[in-house]
Amino acid sequence: MDLDFRNNQFELFQDWTKNDTKKKFVTELEKQAAEEKKNLPIILSTGDLRERWQMKNRQSVHNYTKRNDFPKPVLEFSNGRTKLYLESEVSIFEINHPWILTPESRKNYADWILKNVINE
Known part of the structure; x- marks a missing residue:
């Protein structure tokens, strides 16, 4: 019709x-x-990312989303204050940066950096 x-x-x-x-x-x-x-498509807000990555504060998520290699938002509203990311692109980022997924993996990565990069 x-x-x-x-x-x-x-x-x-x-x-x-x-x-x-x-x-x-x-x-x-x-x-x-x-x-x-x-x-x-499945889209994720920064709040979704914070929950997905088990981060306690918003600033940590913000720091990752501002990286040059983090996917660009597919949608922005509220005058750019709310950004939405494609889940498949976030998954690619997570595959390339697996330490981001949990607090334990982030701590292990920080310990590895301290041992192998800073103290070397």
Whole structure:
């Protein structure tokens, strides 16, 4: 069905009663929305990353998201204050930086850096 909003303006938005045009449009839009939902990617906020990586403060997540090799946000809103990242790109980052995943792995990495890089 072709959703012609322009030619159905009155029936859709100025007629306050339920009518056949509204029913048809709503049915078609519900089908379209269901189809679109099937194709949505998984996106993560910085809050999701903080939980995923078991970090206690937001600054730690912020430090990682500002790195040059961290994926760029796929969506920003609230005037850029809220950034959303594609989960698959975050997974690539995690594969390349496995120490980020848990507090224990971050501590082990810091100990390794101290032993092998700083004290050498």
